[in-house]
Amino acid sequence: MRLQVVDQGHRPEEAAVLDMIRERSGREPLGVVKTLLYRPELFGTPFSEALDDVMRGESEWSPGERELFAGFTSLLNQCPF
Structure with missing residues (x-):
């Protein structure tokens, strides 16, 4: 479950980036991007x-x-990667 604020509570600058992603891709931005x-x-x-x-450090x-x-x-987790 994701909080509604993560879907709709962005500041104007970040909301503009999400709108640009929607416009260019024709899709809703992934939840991780919204977060x-x-x-x-x-x-x-x-x-x-x-x-x-974690992904690129020593291991x-x-x-x-x-x-x-x-x-x-x-x-x-049935989560799109």
Whole structure:
């Protein structure tokens, strides 16, 4: 379940980006994009940097293996990757 505010509560600048995505793609932006743009000071840069560290930082697994794990987990959760 996603909070309604993440679908409709964006500031004007972020709402404009979402509108541009809708216009150019002809589709509704993915939930993760809406979340990243909802509070960019929290979900944008800090979350993206943490995600980059997890997916590309030092690990016994290659970046490709980590992407595969993420894709498979999304499939199990019935979440489009």
